[in-house]
Amino acid sequence: MSDSFSTTVDTKPSAYVAAQLPPTAPLPAPRRKINFLLALLVHWLIPGRFGPHLAAGSTARACLATIVSLSFVVGAVIVHEIQEERRFARPHVASPYSRSSSRERLAEEILRGAAQSTGANWSWMPFIGVASTPLLIELGLLIFATALMPWAAGGDRAWSVWKRSVRNVHWSLTILVPVAAVVAVLACINVNWDHWQRWPDAVIISIGIVVFLTPVILLLRMWFVGAHRYVGPPDGPAFAPREPLCDACGYAIVHLPLETRCPECGLPVRESLPGGRRRPTPWVERRWRPSGLFWLLRLQWQILRRPAFFERLPVHSGIESARHFWWMTVAFMILVSLAVIRLSVSGLGSHSHREFEAAGITTALAMGSVLATLLLQMLSMFPLCLWAQKRYGIVDYRVSASACCMATPLVWPLLIVLLVCTLAPVLNEQWLRGVVVLSLLDRPVSAWLIVAIASTALVLLAAIFWLRRVTAALRAVRYANV
Numbered sequence: 001m002s003d004s005f006s007t008t009v010d011t012k013p014s015a016y017v018a019a020q021l022p023p024t025a026p027l028p029a030p031r032r033k034i035n036f037l038l039a040l041l042v043h044w045l046i047p048g049r050f051g052p053h054l055a056a057g058s059t060a061r062a063c064l065a066t067i068v069s070l071s072f073v074v075g076a077v078i079v080h081e082i083q084e085e086r087r088f089a090r091p092h093v094a095s096p097y098s099r100s101s102s103r104e105r106l107a108e109e110i111l112r113g114a115a116q117s118t119g120a121n122w123s124w125m126p127f128i129g130v131a132s133t134p135l136l137i138e139l140g141l142l143i144f145a146t147a148l149m150p151w152a153a154g155g156d157r158a159w160s161v162w163k164r165s166v167r168n169v170h171w172s173l174t175i176l177v178p179v180a181a182v183v184a185v186l187a188c189i190n191v192n193w194d195h196w197q198r199w200p201d202a203v204i205i206s207i208g209i210v211v212f213l214t215p216v217i218l219l220l221r222m223w224f225v226g227a228h229r230y231v232g233p234p235d236g237p238a239f240a241p242r243e244p245l246c247d248a249c250g251y252a253i254v255h256l257p258l259e260t261r262c263p264e265c266g267l268p269v270r271e272s273l274p275g276g277r278r279r280p281t282p283w284v285e286r287r288w289r290p291s292g293l294f295w296l297l298r299l300q301w302q303i304l305r306r307p308a309f310f311e312r313l314p315v316h317s318g319i320e321s322a323r324h325f326w327w328m329t330v331a332f333m334i335l336v337s338l339a340v341i342r343l344s345v346s347g348l349g350s351h352s353h354r355e356f357e358a359a360g361i362t363t364a365l366a367m368g369s370v371l372a373t374l375l376l377q378m379l380s381m382f383p384l385c386l387w388a389q390k391r392y393g394i395v396d397y398r399v400s401a402s403a404c405c406m407a408t409p410l411v412w413p414l415l416i417v418l419l420v421c422t423l424a425p426v427l428n429e430q431w432l433r434g435v436v437v438l439s440l441l442d443r444p445v446s447a448w449l450i451v452a453i454a455s456t457a458l459v460l461l462a463a464i465f466w467l468r469r470v471t472a473a474l475r476a477v478r479y480a481n482v
């Protein structure tokens with residue numbers, strides 16, 4: 001297909017720009033139909049292999065997978081309840097305080113509700129609540145799938161990206177199948193907790209963290225990897241030939257000599273074409289090697305310092321490395337924040353109960369604000385992609401998603417300001433108690449109030465910096481041919 005376009009950039013000095021550039025993505029793989037039962041049981045293990053085909057498949061099957069997965073959870077709860085009942089039914093553990101199972105409690109509630117519903121007018125509200133729960137779950141899944149669209153961008157149209165993201169989010173709930181199986185098995189095994197109490201706390205906590213964290217990590221992997229590439233017929237902006245545009249101003253440079261400049265803005269024509277100014281960063285090649293870490297750190301600084309970075313970023317081919325850069329940067333940000341919080345809190349001099357409490361609150365506040373910022377950054381990608389589509393006409397979501405992912409280091413100022421604002425007051429005990437009072441226009445003003453106002457202003461400034469630079473990054477990639 002691309003044979004007719006392969007001579008676009010000729011090395012001969014007399015060469016001209018062709019009428020059309022080749023498609024930016026290779027032909028997508030054909031869609032395979034995956035056995036439903038197989039997908040239900042092993043999709044959580046290999047989302048990269050099954051995910052794209054499941055996401056491009058039928059919506060009904062994706063919804064059915066969600067229903068089956070949820071029923072597995074209900075099954076595990078029933079197994080757990082039956083085992084609890086059996087345990088209490090045994091004579092040697094029978095207690096005078098017989099406890100009713102949650103099924104019995106639920107039945108009692110329903111009967112009580114039914115009895116009340118004949119009396120009062122508004123008592124049918126709980127039943128509406130129960131009936132609307134599936135609708136609310138579905139609505140939540142749809143909203144979440146929309147937010148995850150930048151991770152499903154594969155060169156197809158926006159509508160197709162959205163549908164694939166929706167199916168992927170539904171299929172990702174199959175993680176509940178192994179979780180429910182483990183819960184059911186644990187319920188059947190009579191765990192002797194007395195024996196466990198003799199184990200060291202650190203071991204128990206470590207096991208607990210692994211047990212709870214593993215499904216979360218697997219679920220995150222399913223969300224971000226499940227629909228990362230498009231399979232099916234080559235229908236979308238990435239699979240069609242394009243008219244070559246000037247990288248800086250968007251002027252159609254069709255049939256211009258390669259060794260000339262854009263008549264509109266003066267940018268050399270060669271710079272706008274493959275092999276021109278948009279080239280992969282050294283990090284792309286080295287990202288799986290130890291030296292990649294060095295380049296990851298260097299890129300953080302380069303992106304923060306140089307707005308022109310995005311004029312040299314290849315956005316059509318670099319989506320995979322941009323996603324990799326995003327999650328490595330997020331992990332790095334969390335690690336740095338944890339280290340800063342730990343050091344600041346341990347820097348407190350005395351260890352009175354009051355200060356210990358303040359340190360706990362500060363740690364929670366600082367970490368909460370860092371995680372909330374990173375979550376907002378993740379969720380902001382879809383609105384930014386949509387805005388780039390409306391404002392700059394970027395129809396291929398891979399382009400805007402690449403720019404947004406590579407723009408992640410622009411969150412650093414906001415993170416630093418949040419950490420300083422949440423950690424600084426606790427380092428100064430007098431500020432914390434509101435003892436310091438300054439006079440402003442002959443009126444006493446608590447230093448605490450001034451710190452709060454200054455913090456808010458700094459946070460706003462850092463947020464505005466981030467938004468301005470991200471939108472500038474999207475503006476810089478709107479005419480990219482590479």
Ligand SMILES: [Zn+2]
Nearest residue numbers: 246249262265
């Ligand atoms: Zn130009």
